[in-house]
Amino acid sequence: MKNYKIVYLPLIFILGLLVSYFCFVTFSKNNNYNVFANSYISLNNDNFYQQLNENPSGSFQLTQDIILNDWTPINFSGVLDGNGYTISTNKQLFININNSKIFDLAIETIDTIVYNAKDNFANTNFGILAQSAYNSDFSSISINGSVSVSAKSSIAVGSLFGFAQSSVISNCYSNTNLKVIQSSSEALQTVVGGLVGQSVACKIYNCYTVPLIDEIINVNVLNNLNQPKTDLIIGGFIGFVEKSSVGLVSNCFCGGNINFNYTQDESNKNTYIGKIFGQVSGFSSLDSSLSYVYTYNSSNFDFIGKTNNVVFNCFQQKDIALFGERSNFETYNNENLQWNVIYQWNLTDIWTKNNNSSFLVLQVFEFFTINLDQTLNDEGISSSLLILQNEQYIQTNELKFKYGEKLRISLAITPEFSNYKIVQSLIKTDSNDSLILNYQNNRNSAYFDFIVNAQTAGLYYATAESIEYSLIVKTENIEHGFVKYGTSSTNQEKITYSVVYGGEYTFVADPIDSSFAFGGWYWVDYKDDGSFETILATRGEVDSGLLANRSITIAFGEQGTSASVTYLGLGEGFNIPYQVGQDGKVTFTIQAGFTQNVANLKIISNLDADAFNLYVGGVLVSNIVDFINLYDSSIQIGRPILISVEMKEGYIFDGWSASSGLSLDDKLAEGESSKSTSINLTINNDFVLEVSAHAEVDPVTSLLWLWILLGCLGAGGLITLIVIFSVRAKRRRSFINNY
Numbered sequence: 001m002k003n004y005k006i007v008y009l010p011l012i013f014i015l016g017l018l019v020s021y022f023c024f025v026t027f028s029k030n031n032n033y034n035v036f037a038n039s040y041i042s043l044n045n046d047n048f049y050q051q052l053n054e055n056p057s058g059s060f061q062l063t064q065d066i067i068l069n070d071w072t073p074i075n076f077s078g079v080l081d082g083n084g085y086t087i088s089t090n091k092q093l094f095i096n097i098n099n100s101k102i103f104d105l106a107i108e109t110i111d112t113i114v115y116n117a118k119d120n121f122a123n124t125n126f127g128i129l130a131q132s133a134y135n136s137d138f139s140s141i142s143i144n145g146s147v148s149v150s151a152k153s154s155i156a157v158g159s160l161f162g163f164a165q166s167s168v169i170s171n172c173y174s175n176t177n178l179k180v181i182q183s184s185s186e187a188l189q190t191v192v193g194g195l196v197g198q199s200v201a202c203k204i205y206n207c208y209t210v211p212l213i214d215e216i217i218n219v220n221v222l223n224n225l226n227q228p229k230t231d232l233i234i235g236g237f238i239g240f241v242e243k244s245s246v247g248l249v250s251n252c253f254c255g256g257n258i259n260f261n262y263t264q265d266e267s268n269k270n271t272y273i274g275k276i277f278g279q280v281s282g283f284s285s286l287d288s289s290l291s292y293v294y295t296y297n298s299s300n301f302d303f304i305g306k307t308n309n310v311v312f313n314c315f316q317q318k319d320i321a322l323f324g325e326r327s328n329f330e331t332y333n334n335e336n337l338q339w340n341v342i343y344q345w346n347l348t349d350i351w352t353k354n355n356n357s358s359f360l361v362l363q364v365f366e367f368f369t370i371n372l373d374q375t376l377n378d379e380g381i382s383s384s385l386l387i388l389q390n391e392q393y394i395q396t397n398e399l400k401f402k403y404g405e406k407l408r409i410s411l412a413i414t415p416e417f418s419n420y421k422i423v424q425s426l427i428k429t430d431s432n433d434s435l436i437l438n439y440q441n442n443r444n445s446a447y448f449d450f451i452v453n454a455q456t457a458g459l460y461y462a463t464a465e466s467i468e469y470s471l472i473v474k475t476e477n478i479e480h481g482f483v484k485y486g487t488s489s490t491n492q493e494k495i496t497y498s499v500v501y502g503g504e505y506t507f508v509a510d511p512i513d514s515s516f517a518f519g520g521w522y523w524v525d526y527k528d529d530g531s532f533e534t535i536l537a538t539r540g541e542v543d544s545g546l547l548a549n550r551s552i553t554i555a556f557g558e559q560g561t562s563a564s565v566t567y568l569g570l571g572e573g574f575n576i577p578y579q580v581g582q583d584g585k586v587t588f589t590i591q592a593g594f595t596q597n598v599a600n601l602k603i604i605s606n607l608d609a610d611a612f613n614l615y616v617g618g619v620l621v622s623n624i625v626d627f628i629n630l631y632d633s634s635i636q637i638g639r640p641i642l643i644s645v646e647m648k649e650g651y652i653f654d655g656w657s658a659s660s661g662l663s664l665d666d667k668l669a670e671g672e673s674s675k676s677t678s679i680n681l682t683i684n685n686d687f688v689l690e691v692s693a694h695a696e697v698d699p700v701t702s703l704l705w706l707w708i709l710l711g712c713l714g715a716g717g718l719i720t721l722i723v724i725f726s727v728r729a730k731r732r733r734s735f736i737n738n739y
Contacts, residue, residue, distance in 0.1 A: 109145025125162025156197030
C-alpha cells in the first residue's frame with residue numbers, strides 16, 4: 001500500500017504557502033491603510049519633500065516641525081502621523097487624499113495662502129490640508145491661518161478640505177480666515193464652509209471651527225438673461241452636507257463671522273447661508289445623525305440656510321462668553337440640551353483647556369509640566385524623573401514635556417533609612433489619590449510609568465512607611481522587680497511593644513520593695529543553641545554607661561548623643577543584638593536587672609524643699625515632703641548615681657556635705673567637687689547627703705543695715721564727744737572758781 005501522506009505532504013505545504021500569499025496580497029490591496037503602518041519612515045525638514053514624492057503611499061511620522069517654503073502639492077494615499085508637530089506651508093499640503101490615515105498633525109499657513117484656480121476648470125476645490133479627501137480617516141488635526149481663493153469655475157472651499165467623501169473626521173478644529181472671489185459666469189455653485197466646503201457621506205464628530213468667512217464675492221456672473229447663474233452656499237461649519245447612507249454630523253461647535261456681497265442685483269440669485277450649515281440634504285426630520293451642533297455666531301442667519309424641510313435636532317445658540325469652558329463639552333444628567341450624546345468628547349486624553357486659549361485645545365500639540373517636589377517627600381525617601389529614550393529610561397531635569405512622551409517616576413529609600421522604612425505611595429497633589437506602583441526590592445524601591453497628558457501633568461510627591469519592629473522589655477527576675485511602660489501604674493513581667501522609626505519609648509524598672517535596687521538595663525543576645533549573653537545598655541555616646549537610672553528612653557532608628565536617651569537601631573553605628581523570626585520580623589530584647597546589694601541613701605538640706613529642684617538618677621524627685629525628707633531610698637552599692645540640684649531664684653548653692661561630717665573625697669567621682677551642682681555619688685553603705693545652700697540677700701537690704709550700723713556708730717561717737725567736752729568744761733569752771 002502506498003504512503004499517501006509522504007506523497008501529498010509537499011503538495012499540501014506548497015498549496016498552504018500559495019493560499020497565505022494570496023490572502024496577504026488581497027488584504028494589502030483592500031485595506032485602506034498600509035499593512036505595516038507602524039513601520040514609520042521618519043520625516044524632517046531635510047527629507048520631507050523627497051520621501052513623500054518617492055513613496056506617496058508609505059507610512060510616515062514627523063520628528064520635528066516642518067517648514068515648507070517651496071512645496072508642490074501631491075496626491076497622498078498613505079499614513080501620516082504628525083506626532084504632535086506642525087507643518088507650516090504657503091500652499092495646500094495635498095491635492096487629493098485617498099484611502100489614507102492622518103492624525104496628530106497641526107497645519108498653519110505662512111502668511112496668507114493665495115490660490116488662483118486655472119481658467120475653465122470644470123470644478124475645483126481648495127482646503128489647506130487637501131483639495132479633496134476620499135475613504136480616509138482624519139483625527140486630532142488643527143488648522144490655523146488664512147486663505148484667499150480666486151475661482152473661475154464651480155468651487156468648494158474649506159479650511160480642512162474643499163470636498164470630502166466617505167471619510168471620518170473626528171477631534172479636529174480650525175481657526176481660519178477664508179476669502180473667496182468667484183469670477184466665472186458659468187460656475188454652477190460656490191460653496192464655502194468653516195471646516196469643510198462640501199461633505200458627502202462623511203462622519204464628522206467632536207470638531208469645532210472658529211472661521212472668519214469674509215468677502216465671498218461674485219463678480220460678473222450674470223447670464224444672458226441678466227440673472228445670477230451660480231448658487232452661493234455658505235456655512236459656518238460645513239457649506240453643503242449630504243447624508244447619503246452613512247453621513248453624520250454630531251457634537252460639533254462653530255462660530256465666527258460670515259460676510260459676503262454681490263456686485264449685481266441680488267433679487268433672483270440662489271443664496272443659502274447658515275450659521276452652521278449652508279445647505280443640508282438627505283437628512284430626515286429630527287434625524288439624530290444631524291444633531292447636537294452648537295454655535296455662538298450671533299448673525300441674523302438661521303442655523304441652516306437651506307434645510308430641505310429638515311427639522312433640525314438639538315441645535316443651539318451659545319453665549320460667546322461660555323465657549324471654551326469645559327462645561328460646554330461635558331456630559332450632564334439634567335434635561336438641558338447636552339453634548340456627548342452620540343460620541344463623547346474625551347477631555348482626559350484628547351482635549352483639554354489651555355489657560356492661554358479661549359477654546360479647548362488638542363493635547364497632542366501641548367507641553368505639560370511634570371514636577372517632583374522633594375520637600376513634600378517623607379523623610380527617608382527620594383524621587384527622580386526619567387524619560388524613555390531609545391528604549392531606555394534616563395534621568396532628566398526637565399520640567400516641560402511634550403504630550404505622549406513616556407516618563408517614569410522612580411522612588412527609593414535612602415541608604416540611612418534602608419532598615420527602617422519602605423516605599424508607601426506616590427501621590428499627585430491635585431487628586432490626593434495613591435497611584436499604582438511597581439514595587440521592587442521588598443518595597444525598598446518602586447516606580448510609576450505614565451504617558452504625559454493633561455491628566456498626568458502636575459506635582460507629585462512620595463510617602464514612606466515605617467517598618468514595625470518588636471521590642472521586648474522584661475525583668476531579669478520577677479521576684480526582684482517589674483517593668484512598666486512610661487507613666488503607667490501597671491507593673492509587668494514582660495512587655496512586647498511595636499516600635500517604628502523616629503519613635504521614642506520610655507520604660508521604667510520598679511524594684512519589688514526596698515530590699516532590692518535597680519541594677520541596670522541589659523540587651524539580651526540569644527544564641528542559636530538557646531543560650532544567651534547580656535550586654536549593658538548605654539545611652540548617649542556608645543561608651544557612656546547608663547548609670548543607675550530606672551527610667552530608660554529608647555529612640556528607635558535615630559542616632560544622637562543625648563545623655564538621657566538610649567539609641568536603638570540596625571546597621572552602621574549600632575551594635576545591638578536582635579533576633580529574626582520565621583516571619584522575617586526583627587525583635588530586640590532588653591531586660592531590667594535588680595540587686596540585693598543595696599544601701600539606703602537619704603538626702604537632706606538646711607533649706608526648705610521649695611528652694612531648689614532635686615534630680616536623682618536624672619529623674620526629678622517629686623515626692624519631697626520637707627527639707628528633712630528630700631530623698632530616702634535604696635540604691636545599688638558600688639554603682640554611681642547622678643544627683644543634681646537646680647536652685648530656684650533667690651537661693652545660692654553652697655556645696656555637698658555628709659551629715660556625719662565625713663569627707664566626701666572618696667565618694668565623689670573623678671573630676672567632681674563638693675561645690676558642684678551635680679555629683680556622681682558612689683556609696684558602699686547607708687549614707688546621708690546634705691545639700692547646703694542659703695538665701696540670697698537683697699543688696700539694698702544689706703546696704704540699709706550698713707547705714708544703720710554706721711549711723712549707730714556715728715551717734716555713739718557724737719554722744720561720747722559731748723560728754724567728754726561737758727566734763728572738761730565743768731572741770732575748767734571749777735578750777736577757775738577755786739583759783
